[in-house]
Amino acid sequence: xxxxxxxxxxxxxxxxxxxxxxxxxxxxxxxxxxxxxxxxxxxxxxxxxxxxxxxxxxxxxxxxxxxxxxxxxxxxxxxxxxxxxxxxxxxxxxxxxxxxxxxxxxxxxxxxxxxxxxxxxxxxxxxxxxxxxxxxxxxxxxxxxxxxxxxxxxxxxxxxxxxxxxxxxxxxxxxxxxxxxxxxxxxxxxxxxxxxx
Numbered sequence: 001x002x003x004x005x006x007x008x009x010x011x012x013x014x015x016x017x018x019x020x021x022x023x024x025x026x027x028x029x030x031x032x033x034x035x036x037x038x039x040x041x042x043x044x045x046x047x048x049x050x051x052x053x054x055x056x057x058x059x060x061x062x063x064x065x066x067x068x069x070x071x072x073x074x075x076x077x078x079x080x081x082x083x084x085x086x087x088x089x090x091x092x093x094x095x096x097x098x099x100x101x102x103x104x105x106x107x108x109x110x111x112x113x114x115x116x117x118x119x120x121x122x123x124x125x126x127x128x129x130x131x132x133x134x135x136x137x138x139x140x141x142x143x144x145x146x147x148x149x150x151x152x153x154x155x156x157x158x159x160x161x162x163x164x165x166x167x168x169x170x171x172x173x174x175x176x177x178x179x180x181x182x183x184x185x186x187x188x189x190x191x192x193x194x195x196x197x
Contacts, residue, residue, distance in 0.1 A: 015046040017051055018045050018046055019047060024051075030047055030059070142183060
């Protein structure tokens with residue numbers, strides 16, 4: 001289905017408006033009787049522009065909800081626990097706190113900001129040490145290593161992280177590929193560093 005610039009219009013579907021007696025093309029979808037569920041997306045109803053506007057004017061998103069559910073859906077923090085990269089159980093693998101560990105969104109934001117600040121501070125301290133460039137300091141942080149790193153320790157850590165993040169070691173799970181790429185790039189930079197002997 002091709003969606004045109006007119007928001008929500010799907011041209012060329014071959015459907016007719018579902019309003020009885022209307023012969024216009026059904027190019028706009030609206031929620032059907034069956035909503036989204038565990039079994040998959042719900043069914044759509046298809047209308048022409050005039051009838052989808054009519055449908056939307058009478059649509060009640062809160063229909064069937066209790067007063068508590070409506071209040072929860074309208075709360076300013078509603079949806080902050082929605083699973084995204086920062087909320088997944090694997091979100092803490094980079095050393096940052098997981099958002100799902102907090103009840104208050106502001107506490108979660110403060111903890112993550114503190115983690116970012118302390119990471120930046122550690123990188124700056126490593127770069128100020130004089131032995132490492134800023135890029136090498138960031139690579140050490142990516143690898144979870146400190147200033148006392150030698151080549152043997154670097155290789156051992158690299159092997160450990162590859163085993164942890166590689167899809168072949170995780171049943172084909174490719175969620176950590178971005179992290180694995182950063183680890184490989186950090187290792188390639190650090191293994192050539194004059195500061196690591």
